[in-house]
Amino acid sequence: MQGSRVLAVDLAGDSVKARNGSMVAYDGQMTFKRMSGGGEGLRGLVTRRITGEKMTVMEVQGQGTCWFAERATEINLVRLSGERLHVEASNLLCTEATLRTGTEFTGLRGASEGHGLFTTKVEGQGWAAVTSDGPAVILRVARGLPLRVDPGAYVAHTGNLKQSFRTDVTWRAVVGETGGESFQIEFEGDGLVYVQPSERRTFAGDA
Amino acid sequence: MTGPVIWDPSTLPVDDNVNPYAFSVALDGRWFLQKGKMVAYYGNISFHPIGYGALDSLISTSFHSPTHAADWVVAEGRGHMILADRSYDVNSYDLENGNLTVRSGNLLAYAPTLALKQSIIPGFLTLIGSGKFVAASNGPVHFVEPPIRVDPQALVGWADCPSPCHHFDHAYMRGVLGGVRRLTGIGGASGEEHQFEFVGAGQVLLQSTEVLMTELATGLVADEPGIPGQAPPQQGGQMRPNLGALGQQLGF
Numbered sequence: 001m002q003g004s005r006v007l008a009v010d011l012a013g014d015s016v017k018a019r020n021g022s023m024v025a026y027d028g029q030m031t032f033k034r035m036s037g038g039g040e041g042l043r044g045l046v047t048r049r050i051t052g053e054k055m056t057v058m059e060v061q062g063q064g065t066c067w068f069a070e071r072a073t074e075i076n077l078v079r080l081s082g083e084r085l086h087v088e089a090s091n092l093l094c095t096e097a098t099l100r101t102g103t104e105f106t107g108l109r110g111a112s113e114g115h116g117l118f119t120t121k122v123e124g125q126g127w128a129a130v131t132s133d134g135p136a137v138i139l140r141v142a143r144g145l146p147l148r149v150d151p152g153a154y155v156a157h158t159g160n161l162k163q164s165f166r167t168d169v170t171w172r173a174v175v176g177e178t179g180g181e182s183f184q185i186e187f188e189g190d191g192l193v194y195v196q197p198s199e200r201r202t203f204a205g206d207a
Numbered sequence: 208m209t210g211p212v213i214w215d216p217s218t219l220p221v222d223d224n225v226n227p228y229a230f231s232v233a234l235d236g237r238w239f240l241q242k243g244k245m246v247a248y249y250g251n252i253s254f255h256p257i258g259y260g261a262l263d264s265l266i267s268t269s270f271h272s273p274t275h276a277a278d279w280v281v282a283e284g285r286g287h288m289i290l291a292d293r294s295y296d297v298n299s300y301d302l303e304n305g306n307l308t309v310r311s312g313n314l315l316a317y318a319p320t321l322a323l324k325q326s327i328i329p330g331f332l333t334l335i336g337s338g339k340f341v342a343a344s345n346g347p348v349h350f351v352e353p354p355i356r357v358d359p360q361a362l363v364g365w366a367d368c369p370s371p372c373h374h375f376d377h378a379y380m381r382g383v384l385g386g387v388r389r390l391t392g393i394g395g396a397s398g399e400e401h402q403f404e405f406v407g408a409g410q411v412l413l414q415s416t417e418v419l420m421t422e423l424a425t426g427l428v429a430d431e432p433g434i435p436g437q438a439p440p441q442q443g444g445q446m447r448p449n450l451g452a453l454g455q456q457l458g459f
Contacts, residue, residue, distance in 0.1 A: 196246070
């Protein structure tokens with residue numbers, strides 16, 4: 001990492017997968033190869049087309065150092081050792097070649113984030129770089145310690161978490177007076193949730 | 208590289224910043240917060256609109272700005288709440304039997320020991336009493352002491368009692384040439400002909416940018432003679448042609 005908004009990757013013949021167009025500089029010998037469908041093969045390509053969880057990815061291979069950045073958003077490194085990272089495709093910047101990516105159904109929660117009904121999962125061993133608007137706050141969820149998150153501030157989560165969609169819409173919402181935080185995602189189980197100090201526009205307006 | 212910090216309710220700071228952009232409130236009771244500034248919470252917290260009947264007595268002591276009521280909620284319960292706003296810098300301030308006026312869009316939350324009142328100056332809110340509140344700014348906040356002139360867009364708020372007034376750069380705009388310059392920009396306008404001037408004892412809070420937060424439409428105060436702010440607040444130094452006595456003096 002260089003600062004918190006540029007990711008420097010040293011390559012020695014190995015490769016990383018990164019979002020198309022996120023390279024800002026490199027030295028040494030690099031080849032950039034566009035990978036259709038997120039490098040997940042034909043099935044992955046079709047799934048992504050259907051689900052709208054689009055992700056244009058390039059494979060960067062070579063010798064030297066390559067710098068990645070995305071609209072000056074904060075970059076958070078996540079170390080995975082076998083567990084699964086769930087992240088929105090638009091928040092995933094870069095993954096090591098050893099990690100597998102795929103699509104998954106999230107239901108109503110995804111829709112509430114304004115990101116469609118599907119999300120991206122990353123599995124395996126290695127580093128993944130996740131972008132967020134402002135440095136992400138990492139919150140632990142444990143048994144008996146549920147966490148509720150504003151859909152617009154959710155970035156990613158790891159571990160074995162059960163998520164459910166919570167509303168406290170009452171008759172007051174119907175007459176136009178709401179608590180303003182009517183829609184939340186509830187996380188239960190064991191894991192970590194990444195929250196950004198900013199809210200995306202969601203279908204629930206400013207909720 | 209050290210691993211990232213992982214927070215849980217036992218390690219989250221009590222009423223302090225988690226990082227420069229996020230603030231954690233250890234809630235045990237009630238807090239006022241502006242809608243949509245809560246990003247996550249642990250524990251058992253419910254959010255009530257200002258109009259919620261059971262809050263009547265609280266509202267009558269701590270919330271005196273009916274035109275802003277639609278933008279505020281009361282968080283009630285026990286737990287940890289994380290507040291943030293568009294990844295702007297977030298700071299908490301302690302007032303001790305004091306007063307502070309802040310741009311309405313910059314105020315995130317405050318403890319009910321404070322009373323929120325609408326400032327006479329449109330678009331600003333005044334907090335009176337003792338307690339903690341949380342405000343956001345684009346870039347770190349700087350405290351300066353009057354007398355000072357500040358750019359209207361950089362002003363976040365002011366504490367205690369300096370007297371805020373408009374200041375127009377008279378020398379630069381004097382005469383016909385100056386008037387033409389002012390209205391057309393021909394001949395070069397520096398864009399700094401209009402400032403807010405503060406005199407008196409107190410503190411002025413500035414942000415390190417001229418990016419304004421979006422003003423929330425708050426409606427207008429009751430239409431009574433003598434109440435300023437019946438017209439939308441004038442910002443960015445764009446003067447209307449009718450300047451009254453000042454305009455005549457300037458040769459308009």
